[in-house]
Amino acid sequence: MRVRLNLSVRPLAPSRRPVPASSRCEDDAGGESPPSLAGGEACAWSLDVLSGYDSSERQRRSETEPKVGHHSAFSLVELLTVIAIIAVLASLFMTAVVSANKKSRTMVSTFNLRQISLALNLYLDDVGKRPLFVDEMVTGKYLTDRRTLLCPEDKTRNWGRLVRTGGLQIFIPSDGSAQPLPPANPVNYSYLLHPLSWDEVTWNRLVQEGGSAGVAACQLHGLGRQDVPNVRSFEGLLLRAQRDGAVVRRHIFWNSTPPVFVSPGVADGYAVGVNDFDDYPFQIYLDDPAEWFQTRPWTQP
DSSP states (O other): OOOOOOOOOOOOOTTSOOOOGGGOOBOTTSOBOOGGGSTTOOOSOOHHHHHHHHHHHHHHHHHHSOOSSOOOOOOHHHHHHHHHHHHHHHHHHHHHHHHHHHHHHHHHHHHHHHHHHHHHHHHHHHHSSOOSSTHHHHHTTSSOOGGGGOOTTOSSSOHHHHHHHTOOOOEEETTSOOOOOOOSSOOOOOSBOGGGGSOHHHHHHHHTTGGGOEEEEEOTTSEEOSSSOOGGGEEEEEEEEETTSOEEEEEEOOOSSOOOBOOOOEETTEEEOOBOTTTOOHHHHOSOHHHHHHHSOOOOO
């Protein structure tokens, strides 16, 4: 009795290793059959071997062929890491931009203060005395561009004049002449110009300091607020223009109680009334005010 077993084997890919002809056996009808059913002769392969070969081939193809329907994606940790790196880089970039802008504004003020110092020296050489108001240097064409008097940090666009109008200094002509009045259309300016309105005795003493005497300053690059126009509203960095044309950087920190002084007397026809520290902030224009007081002492009231 003969038994026929019809096997249905899935065709292999073209790259599949062919099975040697010697490992095949035929039945009496000429068809291929497993060796165990073909006359008892041994055959090189069996159903188990064939199934194992097909499994290994399927695994190899799954590893080499691209997967359909599967896409790589970021995990939550990777996404948060990328966002954190971008945030750090953005903060570093913004810090560098802000620092560069602040340095550029400081350079503008340094240039303006140097121009003011040079204009004042030219005025002193031509006229022989200091201007009582900065407007005289503008009308006299010693300062041709009014923007030279404005600091890029000044939000009020008139910080210097606002600080001066809050002072208590009063000029009283001793010879009965009229008191000097500010111009009808005053020029806005941001920089501190206290020495221009000091009494003659104090001004002459300042001039004796030589080229290191300060004549103008900018305090708006320090730490403070512009809501109260006062010389003590800012601390820290100070830009000072000296008589020799140099602009130096100083750091000033105010005491809790400023000193109060009385004017030294009458000079060149003007007497000065009682004034406070805001009118004579020597710390802004002198490196060592204490030594200045010892050289020419002031008496406290």
